[in-house]
Amino acid sequence: MAAMSSVSGPHSLLLKNLNNGFFKTPSLPNTAHFIKPQSRSTKPHLSIITCATTQIQDLQTTTPKPQSQDRVFNFAAGPATLPESVLKKAESELYNWRNAGMSVMEMSHRGKDFVSIIEKAESDLRSLLGISDDYAVLFLQGGATTQFAAIPLNLCSDSDEVDYIVSGSWGDKAVKEAQKYCKANVIWSGKSEKYTKIPSFDGLVQNPNAKYLHICANETIHGVEFKNYPTPENKDGILIADMSSNFCSKPVDVSKFGIIYAGAQKNVGPSGVTIVIIRKDLIGKAQGITPVMLDYQIHAENKSLYNTPPCYGIYMCGLVFEDLLNQGGLVVVEKKNVKKAKLLYNMIDGSGGFYKCPVEKSVRSLMNVPFTLEKSELEAEFIKEAAKEMMVQLKGHRSVGGMRASIYNAMPLAGVEKLVAFMKEFQAKHA
Amino acid sequence: MAAMSSVSGPHSLLLKNLNNGFFKTPSLPNTAHFIKPQSRSTKPHLSIITCATTQIQDLQTTTPKPQSQDRVFNFAAGPATLPESVLKKAESELYNWRNAGMSVMEMSHRGKDFVSIIEKAESDLRSLLGISDDYAVLFLQGGATTQFAAIPLNLCSDSDEVDYIVSGSWGDKAVKEAQKYCKANVIWSGKSEKYTKIPSFDGLVQNPNAKYLHICANETIHGVEFKNYPTPENKDGILIADMSSNFCSKPVDVSKFGIIYAGAQKNVGPSGVTIVIIRKDLIGKAQGITPVMLDYQIHAENKSLYNTPPCYGIYMCGLVFEDLLNQGGLVVVEKKNVKKAKLLYNMIDGSGGFYKCPVEKSVRSLMNVPFTLEKSELEAEFIKEAAKEMMVQLKGHRSVGGMRASIYNAMPLAGVEKLVAFMKEFQAKHA
DSSP, X not given: OHHHHHHHHHHHHHHHHHHHHHHTSOOOSOSGGGOOOOOOOOSOOOSOOOOOOOOHHHHHHHSOOOOOTTOOEEOOSSSOOOOHHHHHHHHHHSSSGGGSSSOGGGSOTTSHHHHHHHHHXXXXXXXXXXXXXXXXEEEESSHHXXXXXXXXXXXXXXXXXXXXXXXXXXXXXXXHHHTTTSEEEEEEEOGGGTSOOOOOSTTOOOOTTOSOEEEESEETTTTEEOSSOOOXXXXXXXXXXEOTTTTTSSOOOGGGOSEEEEETXXXXXXXXXXXXXXXXXXXXXXXXXXXXXXXXXXXXXXXTOSSOOOHHHHHHHHHHHHHHHHHTOHHHHHHHHHHHHHHXXXXXXXXXXXXXXXXXXXXXXXXXXXXXXXSGGGHHHHHHHHHHTTEEOOBOXXXXXXXXXXXXXXXXXXHHHHHHHHHHHHHHHHO | OHHHHXXXXXXXXXXXXXXXXXXXXXXXXXXXXGOOOOOOOOSOOOOOOOOOOOOHHHHHHHSOOXXXXXXXXXXXXXXXXXXXXXXXXXXXXXSSGGGSSSOGGGSOTTSHHHHHHHHHHHHHHXXXXXOOTTEEEEXXXXXXXXXXXXXXXXXXXXXXXXXXXXXXXXXXXXXXXXXXTSEEEEEEEOGGGTSOOOOOSTTOOOOTTOSOEEEESEETTTTEEOSSOXXXXXXXXXXXXXXXXXXXXXOOOGGGOSEEEEETTTTTSOTTOEEEEEEGGGOSOOOTTOOGGGOHHHHHHTTTOSSOXXXXXXXXXXXXXXXXXXXXXXXXXXXXXXHHHHHHHHHHHTTTTSEEOOSOGGGBOSSEEEEEESSGGGHHHHHHHHHHTTEEOOBOOTTTOSEXXXXXXXXXXXXXXXXXXXXXXXXXXXX
């Protein structure tokens, strides 16, 4: 574990700086002006984005090439937009993968071609997140929801206690599922404040006997994101995070976690793949009632090939990991995400109340931006007009209403710029 | 349920006739000569394939167009070869599905485009198999192995008894998993005869108190296939079949089953999708310890959209279902499969012992053809030489050795013809 610090330390520091620079800045009066020219280098940058004004011509020269005209900007919360270059590569390889004479979809999962695909995907993910050999990386099926059961089944007896922080709907689902298999306690819930906050870690009362502390690192529906992580005060010091909707959106110090898990379909691939990063010493203690397919030991021993894995989905994740590395890794990716999020949040905050984001500023998600219109009767028109301009899936989750723009890694800056320009125009028309 | 008989009756009859015509025919001395001209019509044929000799020119005129030169013949047991036309269609739609402006991989699973995809897939599957409204059709994740746990968890209490017929490795895995959740009994096992047989149904002693009788309709590793089905003698009359490796390879009278389930990656799509066809009255009785993702009620109530399903895999299954309907449905598909299997088994049986298939003739699989070489020292060379001729994945499963040619729906007749020609040549060289 100690070996990890050197890998992830600088990333963590950067993350902290970026967030300080961004989220603690008071509402800023304008939007597009705050874009800083972005280097085309693919090397990581450690400089911090400042909020100093920049000339319009800078913005124009650095706006990424607009995507193909037949492509919409897809703000869906997941499955979500994928990098255009990854789709083009997948398209070119679909029928005949690198002269194998077959599609990836037709390959035996035990053949050398597919084994090379899954091994490269794992290796690239380890590079991206700086995952040490103390951790196993598993490519599983069933979504994060299956992990809601697998985690207590693998880590607890039915009489064990565990702690959950519930900062949104997904954390709520996770604890309810865990209650089937152990004594799962909610030590903090943001429900009464409509899931717009993350608790202060100082005030948390953790159970010293708990087997683990569980958080949902980014709540997709509510747009609430942990910017740093609580120190688990349970006897084994285990912190577990559902990172489905911010996985690989920024550097993370994996060594702080017992388990990180994520459905792929937000930031790293199509639906149908769930990635579990688990400290190896936590493997091998499953309850007797654990379905074999939920037993981490089975999957770790068989390198995710106990049964037939979701091969094509894993291949797609591998292409995305490669693309993220080619961009310069997660430090660079986070910078891009901060830039996009800032643009959108600043627009909302600068709209004089025409648009509102209910989430506390310091914990606003870089990935999912929920907002409402002061004149809620205009929401349907907003969505309709946006769709006419090729911007789709902006409706908020059915459980909370309003709007939500999901701006994952693969959402180009041009997409957010277009949305912001549209929002200004819409406001001007209806203010 | 009665309504089903009219749909599936003729199919069942045809199946019986086909199998009688095929498997009860004594070993025949030659192979290619038994190919009968195949109509190009896409309408179902009810005529029975005969084994009368046919002129070589007939064979030549009816041989399907060889597939593209860059494509190998892939005899893998799954993931397995997919129809070339389906791959081409998927390739053409990958980047931008029917002017939606995005890939199927990027679509919200709750958006109208994906909902149209999953609804059409279900509807086409219902047409193919004649599935009545008494049954729910679920598109799930996790492979058949997840269903090994889900079935007892949904249908039994932990004190209930259930019966399993074990005709191969998959049936064996199924009963072992079930033993975690109820009193699962093996009422017949083919293990002592190396899984080369299906029991006579007359001699079976079923447990009248069992909640269900479970079979694996086709054992992928051992090449043993049920040609008809035992009548369940348990109190609720429930028969359950794992049809992973012969799903949609022939008509099946669904009304005879409580549950049919199948991993998609043999006959109907890529890996990562598992289809469960379940009689609706069996839904809603899951044990308290059932993970939410293994609870059929959750998935049935949410039309397989409780969590994010494996969208792209479901889309691919839909393309395959459409292709099977376009071919004329499962009656036609079965005819093609019988023709291919006959060609290969006749070659083996006519080789004078150079090649041997260990499986009892009456229950040989139409899908997976295991065989050994009398001179087992030649097996490595056989595989190597076949690969040189673009025929791959012919090695038998690591647990049984020898060879295995999986000849699912999507394996063209030309592939089997090429294999048979190669086998003759190989024999001539080494006899």
